[in-house]
Amino acid sequence: MRGAWTLKWLGVVVLLMATEAWPRSVIFGSALMEQETVEPVRLIYDTDMGNDIDDAMALAVIHALQDRGECRLLAVTVSKDNFYAAAYCDLLNHFYRRPGIPIGIVRNGPTPEDGLYVRQVCEAKDQGRLRYARSLTRPGDVEEATALLRRTLASQPDHSVTVVQVGFSTNLARLLDSPPDRYSPLQGKDLAARKIRLLSVVAGSFGQPGPKDGREYNIYKDLPSARKLFDAWPTPIVVSAYEIGASILYPGERMRQSDDGAGRHPVREAYRLYVPSLSDRPTWDLTSVLYAVRPGRDYFRVSEPGEVILDSVGRTRFKRGGHGRHRHLKIDNRQVPRIRELLVELVEHTR
Numbered sequence: 001m002r003g004a005w006t007l008k009w010l011g012v013v014v015l016l017m018a019t020e021a022w023p024r025s026v027i028f029g030s031a032l033m034e035q036e037t038v039e040p041v042r043l044i045y046d047t048d049m050g051n052d053i054d055d056a057m058a059l060a061v062i063h064a065l066q067d068r069g070e071c072r073l074l075a076v077t078v079s080k081d082n083f084y085a086a087a088y089c090d091l092l093n094h095f096y097r098r099p100g101i102p103i104g105i106v107r108n109g110p111t112p113e114d115g116l117y118v119r120q121v122c123e124a125k126d127q128g129r130l131r132y133a134r135s136l137t138r139p140g141d142v143e144e145a146t147a148l149l150r151r152t153l154a155s156q157p158d159h160s161v162t163v164v165q166v167g168f169s170t171n172l173a174r175l176l177d178s179p180p181d182r183y184s185p186l187q188g189k190d191l192a193a194r195k196i197r198l199l200s201v202v203a204g205s206f207g208q209p210g211p212k213d214g215r216e217y218n219i220y221k222d223l224p225s226a227r228k229l230f231d232a233w234p235t236p237i238v239v240s241a242y243e244i245g246a247s248i249l250y251p252g253e254r255m256r257q258s259d260d261g262a263g264r265h266p267v268r269e270a271y272r273l274y275v276p277s278l279s280d281r282p283t284w285d286l287t288s289v290l291y292a293v294r295p296g297r298d299y300f301r302v303s304e305p306g307e308v309i310l311d312s313v314g315r316t317r318f319k320r321g322g323h324g325r326h327r328h329l330k331i332d333n334r335q336v337p338r339i340r341e342l343l344v345e346l347v348e349h350t351r
């Protein structure tokens, strides 16, 4: 008799689940409910899109994670002073069906050259028509990055925003110095402290493999801004340094185009322009996004709190203790295949 009752109740539960009359959280209890009510991570992506290919792959990863409900991209700011860097971000946002994401760009910033893929993919045509849609068609269309950062931050709840900076520190350093404006009565540093909960950064080098002369690109290309960021940024910073992305190589073979040219993809096209040999590439910027959106997973270990110290030419070291606002990622080699597999899955995700 008791068995029959159990079976009957089991039947009711299965029926409720099938009809979705009850949320699964009610049936399975609070642990699942907590999991299901986690808010998507509110992201701002600050990138030197076009200087390397990982910026493009990392933006693809953001869109894939947003399609899974794990993050929400609020804005993209570009620290490469080239219109096509912004236009390519816009093109990718259109490709992933989020054409409304605002984009800002640095003025009088580093690396104004076109580079190897942003302009080329933006201008690619089929039968005389642009291959990929975008809204940004003229440099005058693009908002200045610091203004966009202030506008975006001012509209968000306190301590809710995660910023991922995968290029130079130009835009964020300028944000710190920005005066009150129509978006917020707060000075930039106070606005950042109020609205941002975490800054995830690709910068510096604390291990092996390291950059050739010990100086990491994102730092030495705008050293004063990097110095300002690590001295004065008011929120916690987690650094994915050179050795992290260099330890996890993305398999370039996955970017080969099918013989019939089908399935055109603006990240694959960019990869082939940037690395025609299809050799493997480091996953620097992708690791910073992955940590920012899934900080609680055990892909990486995180160092003790400390302080990133820059020398006069831009070499970095990590000092334990200090002001304690900085930490950096560490990698266990046993995790590398798992992270690589996940990143491939996310980059290859299509809408």
Ligand SMILES: [Ca+2]
Pocket (backbone or CB within 6 Å): 047, 048, 049, 051, 052, 054, 055, 166, 167, 285
């Ligand atoms: Ca980058």
